[in-house]
Amino acid sequence: AQSVTQLGSHVSVSEGALVLLRCNYSSSVPxxxxxxxxxxxxxxxxxxxxxxxxxxVKGINGFEAEFKKSETSFHLTKPSAHMSDAAxxxxxxxxxxxxxxxxxxxxxxxxxxxx
Amino acid sequence: xxxxxxxxRHEVTEMGQEVTLRCKPISGHDYLFWYRQTMMRxxxxxxxFNNNVPIDDSGMPEDRFSAKMPNASFSTLKIQPSEPRDxxxxxxxxxxxxxxxxxxxxxxxxxxxx
Numbered sequence: 719a720q721s722v723t724q725l726g727s728h729v730s731v732s733e734g735a736l737v738l739l740r741c742n743y744s745s746s747v748p749x750x751x752x753x754x755x756x757x758x759x760x761x762x763x764x765x766x767x768x769x770x771x772x773x774x775v776k777g778i779n780g781f782e783a784e785f786k787k788s789e790t791s792f793h794l795t796k797p798s799a800h801m802s803d804a805a806x807x808x809x810x811x812x813x814x815x816x817x818x819x820x821x822x823x824x825x826x827x828x829x830x831x832x833x
Numbered sequence: 834x835x836x837x838x839x840x841x842r843h844e845v846t847e848m849g850q851e852v853t854l855r856c857k858p859i860s861g862h863d864y865l866f867w868y869r870q871t872m873m874r875x876x877x878x879x880x881x882f883n884n885n886v887p888i889d890d891s892g893m894p895e896d897r898f899s900a901k902m903p904n905a906s907f908s909t910l911k912i913q914p915s916e917p918r919d920x921x922x923x924x925x926x927x928x929x930x931x932x933x934x935x936x937x938x939x940x941x942x943x944x945x946x947x
Contacts, residue, residue: 750933752935754938760940760941761837761924761926761938761939761940761941762876762924762926762938763938764935764937767933767935769933770933808876820866820878820881820889821878821936823875823876825875826875826876
């Protein structure tokens, strides 16, 4: 069955520290993968997406993610956290074959950044 | 582009009342999705449409919930009668239906049922 797992519902880092948010997926077909961010009282907005081109994907606000097929992972990283990165982050997966398919979202990871 | 527009942004109602949430997708997008977000259950897909036709409503919790899309620029999600457990943030999202395109989300409607 298709699924997305985000390890750690809460992650806390210091300002300036590395951010690593983990995402693993389960699928029998090539996936399309997305990271969305949700700031308080707002809708979700796209950070970046993987669509079978380059395995290292760069997104907005200095975030990037690497698709690793052998590990079925798509972890999100940022070298240096900023206070404004505090938000909830969602990994989402979609089958890459056939017509349009609905997104399957992970449970989300809430990132806290402290001074 | 104005993005996905939802109204109202906040709704407070009493148990038993009818609630109607509204969504205007991005022009040219042919898929529209309704999601519900709660602390307990996270983000849940309720229903989605393609070219105004409902494709998958398996996420609609029960018959009290209904959704319509009378044209390409408008959709409604109705709850009748509402219950306190329906309290949540409801999001609408739209996408131009190419397999690798991302969904664009509206700002959400925060529903509180007393």
